[in-house]
Amino acid sequence: MTGAAHAPALEARGLRRRLGITDAVAGLDLTVRPGELYGLVGPDGAGKTTALRLLVGLLVPDAGEARVDGVSVMSGGPALREALGYMPQQFSLYGDLSVAENMRFFADLFGLAPAIFRQREAELMQLTRLDRFRDRRASALSGGMYKKLALSCALLHRPRVLVLDEPTNGVDPVSRRELWDLLYQLVDEGLAVLLATPYMDEAARCHRVGLMYAGKLLAEDTPAALVKGFDDVTWLVHLSDAADPGARDAAEARLRERPEVRALSPQGGGLRVVVDRAGDAEFRRYFAAADAHWRLSPVAPDFEDVFLRLVTHAS
Amino acid sequence: MSPFLRRTRAMALKEFRHMARDPQVVLLALAMPLVLILVFGYGVSFDVEHVPLAVVDQDRTAESRAFARAFSAAGTFDVVATPDDPRAVEPLFRQSLARAALIIPEGFTRARARGEAATAQMLVDGSDNATATIALGYGDAIGLTLAQAELPRGLSAPLEARVRTMFNPSLRSAVFIVPGLIVLVLVIVSVMLTALTVAREYEQGSMEQLFSTPVGRLEIILGKLAPYFLLGLVQVLLVLVVGVTLFDVPLRGSVGLIFLAASIFLLGELTYGLVISIITRSQMVAAQIAAISTFLPALILSDFIFPIDNMPPPLRFVSSLLPPRYLVHALRSIMLRGNGLETIVSDLLPMAGFFAVMLLIATRRFRRTVA
Ligand SMILES: Nc1ncnc2c1ncn2[C@@H]1O[C@H](COP(=O)(O)OP(=O)(O)O)[C@@H](O)[C@H]1O
Ligand SMILES: [Mg+2]
Numbered sequence: 081m082t083g084a085a086h087a088p089a090l091e092a093r094g095l096r097r098r099l100g101i102t103d104a105v106a107g108l109d110l111t112v113r114p115g116e117l118y119g120l121v122g123p124d125g126a127g128k129t130t131a132l133r134l135l136v137g138l139l140v141p142d143a144g145e146a147r148v149d150g151v152s153v154m155s156g157g158p159a160l161r162e163a164l165g166y167m168p169q170q171f172s173l174y175g176d177l178s179v180a181e182n183m184r185f186f187a188d189l190f191g192l193a194p195a196i197f198r199q200r201e202a203e204l205m206q207l208t209r210l211d212r213f214r215d216r217r218a219s220a221l222s223g224g225m226y227k228k229l230a231l232s233c234a235l236l237h238r239p240r241v242l243v244l245d246e247p248t249n250g251v252d253p254v255s256r257r258e259l260w261d262l263l264y265q266l267v268d269e270g271l272a273v274l275l276a277t278p279y280m281d282e283a284a285r286c287h288r289v290g291l292m293y294a295g296k297l298l299a300e301d302t303p304a305a306l307v308k309g310f311d312d313v314t315w316l317v318h319l320s321d322a323a324d325p326g327a328r329d330a331a332e333a334r335l336r337e338r339p340e341v342r343a344l345s346p347q348g349g350g351l352r353v354v355v356d357r358a359g360d361a362e363f364r365r366y367f368a369a370a371d372a373h374w375r376l377s378p379v380a381p382d383f384e385d386v387f388l389r390l391v392t393h394a395s
Numbered sequence: 396m397s398p399f400l401r402r403t404r405a406m407a408l409k410e411f412r413h414m415a416r417d418p419q420v421v422l423l424a425l426a427m428p429l430v431l432i433l434v435f436g437y438g439v440s441f442d443v444e445h446v447p448l449a450v451v452d453q454d455r456t457a458e459s460r461a462f463a464r465a466f467s468a469a470g471t472f473d474v475v476a477t478p479d480d481p482r483a484v485e486p487l488f489r490q491s492l493a494r495a496a497l498i499i500p501e502g503f504t505r506a507r508a509r510g511e512a513a514t515a516q517m518l519v520d521g522s523d524n525a526t527a528t529i530a531l532g533y534g535d536a537i538g539l540t541l542a543q544a545e546l547p548r549g550l551s552a553p554l555e556a557r558v559r560t561m562f563n564p565s566l567r568s569a570v571f572i573v574p575g576l577i578v579l580v581l582v583i584v585s586v587m588l589t590a591l592t593v594a595r596e597y598e599q600g601s602m603e604q605l606f607s608t609p610v611g612r613l614e615i616i617l618g619k620l621a622p623y624f625l626l627g628l629v630q631v632l633l634v635l636v637v638g639v640t641l642f643d644v645p646l647r648g649s650v651g652l653i654f655l656a657a658s659i660f661l662l663g664e665l666t667y668g669l670v671i672s673i674i675t676r677s678q679m680v681a682a683q684i685a686a687i688s689t690f691l692p693a694l695i696l697s698d699f700i701f702p703i704d705n706m707p708p709p710l711r712f713v714s715s716l717l718p719p720r721y722l723v724h725a726l727r728s729i730m731l732r733g734n735g736l737e738t739i740v741s742d743l744l745p746m747a748g749f750f751a752v753m754l755l756i757a758t759r760r761f762r763r764t765v766a
Contacts, residue, residue, distance in 0.1 A: 138763070
């Protein structure tokens with residue numbers, strides 16, 4: 081097992097899986113190293129959940145392989161399960177069991193000795209501030225508290241690889257921040273974390289990001305490098321009659337028709353527009369002649385622009 | 396404790412909590428046996444009483460009148476009409492005024508006095524099959540009793556009843572029903588509950604979490620069986636207690652043996668419920684399959700109500716593949732005849748075989764995947 085030290089903690093090689101008539105995952109390669117926080121980002125239906133399930137061995141791939149510490153997840157027994165911590169997207173604990181009972185149950189399944197369990201339970205309860213809710217049924221927890229409990233259950237056995245499917249979905253901003261602090265702390269301790277999220281702002285907080293769309297990675301890099309490699313121009317279109325939703329829809333429809341417009345999304349009272357660099361001069365000419373109610377101001381491209389541009393290009 | 400036992404125990408404890416925190420389930424499980432035994436014991440009693448009887452006494456002697464009285468004395472028959480002409484019987488049947496008729500021909504007493512066989516005729520409305528069969532049986536028995544009572548005097552020849560049935564009228568039906576009822580109660584409640592449990596985990600998403608732990612399929616299955624197994628045994632106890640106290644059901648054999656037989660049956664049926672759950676992964680579908688596929692065999696193919704001996708060979712064959720008839724047979728054998736282990740081994744083995752097959756299918760078909 082000398083190779084194990086150099087092997088990535090989590091690895092996907094040519095993963096494919098068809099669900100019904102959809103190629104939910106259509107050829108996925110990625111690696112997550114120990115101490116790395118990898119974000120799989122994409123809109124709903126991109127195939128993130130399917131990819132994560134393939135990676136933890138809950139789905140059998142049609143092709144390719146998923147590995148944990150260099151071992152195929154399909155061949156791995158209990159040792160592999162102990163290396164992995166997984167938190168599904170949906171509610172997946174027992175709603176009629178209390179916080180403490182859920183934790184105890186998963187600790188038993190992972191074979192934790194009682195003394196070790198008590199120590200880790202206390203640690204996690206304190207870290208997540210769940211101790212006040214020890215005896216509350218899981219179904220009666222708020223979204224944020226529930227996610228913290230699910231995370232605690234996935235962490236009890238000290239996995240080396242943590243796989244989280246939309247961990248902040250349905251979580252209030254304060255709890256969200258706390259969850260992220262917790263994640264950074266875990267990653268600093270050497271855990272490999274793979275998380276799926278539809279939120280671009282969250283993706284920007286990861287060490288590395290894979291942009292997923294229609295079952296494939298469109299791009300993969302650090303968030304900074306992805307933004308840096310962005311070669312288009314981003315404008316913000318202010319609409320003085322923005323209060324009228326009809327006016328915005330009309331503006332959006334007209335701008336979409338322009339060949340140099342690569343992506344378009346609402347922002348505040350206006351529209352954020354990504355324009356092809358080669359067509360930028362043409363766009364400004366068109367704009368000057370277009371509508372007295374519109375005003376144009378330049379903005380720095382961000383991560384979301386990169387993603388929208390790539391998705392438009394792919395589809 | 397070995398990891399296997401530890402995980403199985405954790406599963407069992409969790410499952411027990413689900414059960415205990417769902418009061419409706421517990422209530423249903425405990426009320427069901429009570430309701431069923433009361434309904435079957437009192438309501439749909441197979442004991443036939445107060446059958447309206449028409450008596451046509453063409454002999455008109457003291458002896459023939461005594462004979463007719465013997466029929467109405469037992470409470471089985473109520474004399475509702477005494478026409479002179481046997482032809483009046485059919486209209487009475489048609490209007491449902493009478494269900495049975497006793498026709499004592501002229502010369503009945505004279506024949507007996509001469510030591511010849513005296514024949515009275517019993518007519519029964521065959522449209523109500525169960526009552527008819529039983530009424531005939533009673534009539535037969537009353538006639539025989541009367542004859543036997545007179546035999547020691549050596550004066551008269553035995554009376555002859557025209558129709559003989561296999562039914563033993565001295566046997567109270569609650570006695571006969573309790574074993575079948577135990578089977579019915581166990582399949583209705585217990586199989587339904589286990590059929591829901593695995594499907595529920597798939598539907599509620601917890602299976603995804605469960606499969607990401609080292610817990611094995613056999614551990615999940617055994618853990619899920621445990622609480623419902625105990626619940627089933629409580630149900631058996633309930634039926635037995637009510638049967639014995641309220642209906643004087645005899646307990647001639649060993650109670651331990653009753654529970655041994657019920658346990659083997661329960662394990663097989665509960666695991667069958669899990670198989671349904673594992674294959675369908677849907678509570679709705681599992682509940683329907685469980686209800687149909689266990690209730691009907693338990694009711695029809697168990698020898699509970701319909702004698703297996705009278706069934707066409709294909710049905711008889713099907714019944715031999717399913718556990719209910721073996722438990723009914725074993726329980727009757729233990730409770731009513733006081734038989735021991737050696738006579739019920741032939742019932743226990745097929746039930747154990749069913750359990751083994753179900754356990755094999757359950758573990759084989761149980762995939763650690765979610766789609
Ligand atoms: N059980 C299923 N049967 C058929 N199609 C499915 C199933 N589950 C997911 N899909 C499809 O696969 C694609 C990817 O889904 P999913 O992995 O859940 O995406 P994401 O998690 O990124 O929202 C979607 O188009 C979805 O409709
Ligand atoms: Mg998803």
